[in-house]
Amino acid sequence: MPEPTLTIRTIIGLEIHVQLNTKTKMFCGCPVRYDAPPNSCVCPVCLGHPGALPVINRQAFTHAVLTGLALNCKIARHTKWDRKSYYYPDLPKNYQISQYDLPLAARGFFDIPVRGRMKRVRITRAHLEEDAGKSLHDLPGCTLVDLNRAGTPLLEIVTEPDLSSADEAYAFCIELQRLVTYLGVSEGVMQKGQMRFEPNVNIAIRCDGREYRTPITEIKNLNSFRHVRDAIAYEARRQLTAWTEDHDYQQDKRPNENRGWNAEKGITEYQRDKESAPDYRYFPDPDLVPVEITDGMLDEIRAMLPELPIARRQRLVSEYGLSTRDADTIVNHRGTADLLEKVIAAGAPADVAGKQFVNVWLKLANDRNVHVTDLGVEPEQIVELARMTADGTINKTAANRLAQVMLQHAEPRASARADAQRSTPSPLHLAQELGLVQVHDTAATEAWVEQAFTANPKAVQDALGNPKKAQAAAGFLRGQVMKLSGGKADPNLVVRLVEKRLAKLRGKG
Amino acid sequence: MASSLDETAVRHVAHLARLDVTDEEVVRFAKQLSSILSYVEQLNEPDTTGIPPTAHALPVTNVFRGDTVRPCWEPDRALHNAPQCQDNFFRVPKVLGQDSA
Numbered sequence A: 001m002p003e004p005t006l007t008i009r010t011i012i013g014l015e016i017h018v019q020l021n022t023k024t025k026m027f028c029g030c031p032v033r034y035d036a037p038p039n040s041c042v043c044p045v046c047l048g049h050p051g052a053l054p055v056i057n058r059q060a061f062t063h064a065v066l067t068g069l070a071l072n073c074k075i076a077r078h079t080k081w082d083r084k085s086y087y088y089p090d091l092p093k094n095y096q097i098s099q100y101d102l103p104l105a106a107r108g109f110f111d112i113p114v115r116g117r118m119k120r121v122r123i124t125r126a127h128l129e130e131d132a133g134k135s136l137h138d139l140p141g142c143t144l145v146d147l148n149r150a151g152t153p154l155l156e157i158v159t160e161p162d163l164s165s166a167d168e169a170y171a172f173c174i175e176l177q178r179l180v181t182y183l184g185v186s187e188g189v190m191q192k193g194q195m196r197f198e199p200n201v202n203i204a205i206r207c208d209g210r211e212y213r214t215p216i217t218e219i220k221n222l223n224s225f226r227h228v229r230d231a232i233a234y235e236a237r238r239q240l241t242a243w244t245e246d247h248d249y250q251q252d253k254r255p256n257e258n259r260g261w262n263a264e265k266g267i268t269e270y271q272r273d274k275e276s277a278p279d280y281r282y283f284p285d286p287d288l289v290p291v292e293i294t295d296g297m298l299d300e301i302r303a304m305l306p307e308l309p310i311a312r313r314q315r316l317v318s319e320y321g322l323s324t325r326d327a328d329t330i331v332n333h334r335g336t337a338d339l340l341e342k343v344i345a346a347g348a349p350a351d352v353a354g355k356q357f358v359n360v361w362l363k364l365a366n367d368r369n370v371h372v373t374d375l376g377v378e379p380e381q382i383v384e385l386a387r388m389t390a391d392g393t394i395n396k397t398a399a400n401r402l403a404q405v406m407l408q409h410a411e412p413r414a415s416a417r418a419d420a421q422r423s424t425p426s427p428l429h430l431a432q433e434l435g436l437v438q439v440h441d442t443a444a445t446e447a448w449v450e451q452a453f454t455a456n457p458k459a460v461q462d463a464l465g466n467p468k469k470a471q472a473a474a475g476f477l478r479g480q481v482m483k484l485s486g487g488k489a490d491p492n493l494v495v496r497l498v499e500k501r502l503a504k505l506r507g508k509g
Numbered sequence B: 001m002a003s004s005l006d007e008t009a010v011r012h013v014a015h016l017a018r019l020d021v022t023d024e025e026v027v028r029f030a031k032q033l034s035s036i037l038s039y040v041e042q043l044n045e046p047d048t049t050g051i052p053p054t055a056h057a058l059p060v061t062n063v064f065r066g067d068t069v070r071p072c073w074e075p076d077r078a079l080h081n082a083p084q085c086q087d088n089f090f091r092v093p094k095v096l097g098q099d100s101a
Helices: A058-070 A166-183 A225-245 A295-302 A309-320 A324-331 A334-345 A350-367 A379-390 A396-415 A427-433 A442-455 A457-465 A470-484 A491-508 B007-016 B023-044
Strands: A006-019 A082-085 A095-098 A105-114 A117-130 A134-136 A142-146 A153-159 A195-207 A210-213 A217-220 A257-262 A267-273 B089-093
Touching: A006 A166, A006 A225, A058 A105, A058 A117, A058 A153, A058 A166, A058 A295, A095 A117, A105 A166, A105 A309, A166 A195, A166 A225, A166 A309, A195 A225, A217 A225, A217 A267, A225 A257, A225 A267, A309 A324, A309 A334, A309 A350, A324 A334, A324 A350, A334 A350, A334 A379, A350 A379, A350 A396, A379 A396, A379 A427, A396 A427, A442 A457, A442 A470, A442 A491, A457 A470, A457 A491, A470 A491, B007 B023
Parallel strands: A217 A257
Antiparallel strands: A006 A153, A006 A195, A082 A095, A105 A117, A117 A153, A134 A142, A142 B089, A195 A210, A195 A217, A257 A267
């Protein structure tokens, strides 16, 4: 009997927890700090002491609504708080304050670029809740609990099962991180657990005109993009194998289950099935009054919406002629993109400034593990460097060196702002001082060419007579000319003069 | 329509609340809880047609606070009533099943 043809479709929805960027917790004034000593950021409210009353953090609420708007959600006019009860040592009240049937945002969508096209992913809902504390399990015989994190504001975002591959889910997570950092509603630092992902995965198998759907697996608590991608890819394969071995591995015949990702082994591991899911006994929290979102509140928050990363990337390409790749890199950080637009508005030629941001400033910033905006270089200097490069005062190599020197001048100021009076020398001044101003003088350049040819007869020979090596040899000679000029020669002029001299020698030969 | 809570339901609720109950208590609580339920059921009597549901008794909405840090407790004070602690952590018996929200 021939093997039946199988068509397999992966179906993925995501649940994402985003830690909101606030100074204090969701319902009390304790600071949100990642690395504070254990149990030093706690009070009667987040410790769940009797009689302590929670009060909503307005900033967290605003962040949540802003994110809801950016995700094109309908914002509820009336929203309330519910208690989700379960027992766990890191949950001091024995319930989590969350939103059950009236989430503050619902029915939205998020368009993400997938293989050069936009893909729409529907957002089911987004609601506010509080985080639990942290448990340390690695001691024998006991668990240690730190409640500093208990009460930290979280936004839970739930998507419809619209993603259809591990790569799409990966792209979605990255784009969502970019969105929340752009909005300023979260720092989105994965290493600090500020974004946690829980993919729901199953597969639809078409076989002999019938469709089989495997039970849905929820992969718990992934805290890196790579884990999201790898865990989904593994899970889809595992489910196909499970169905191949047992065609009753289907929804309604087998329970949905929770699984955990074991990154070391690269596999998902069974945790529990959903039939034994806990009974959370949701009910309205009597300690918290509902929120009525007025038109005024909504308009005020809507006014805070910046241009979003995807739109901005497209505009940088169409308005300034940046490459998609460069625009993508620059848009990654809102402050960097803001700075680029600022220097362009101040007269920096857009194309040169864009390239210089990626090839010079971002590189220097990455080396120092900071953003371009933290380098301490003044926008006027960035403008001047771009101008000098564009009008040929300096070449690209010199621009690179100059930027480094500018940084050395800027760095003491960036670290100790006290000496604000001391001004950094202008890039032009520095270029002159360092002898980096490009030499357009033909006679001077010809002299360097002459010197380079005399000193490298072998290369000249190859450039003239060895077809295999001609190109490399000519490149070598140009490099030697640049070197002799101390990086000051105009590269275009060098190309012309080297070619001219080679042509002349060929003529003689 | 007197609603009642049978013994299975009592055991289930007790388990959810992590309460250890004896067989005698289960019988007693089933009676007591059933009588509480039928008392509360009087609320079903008034006609509430056309009255919007509410989750709250207070006519108050939108109580917020600013995102301002307030002093918190020292770890010593936070841990003061803890049955067991270690290095400024609460210390609890080993948690086996990793069940979280």
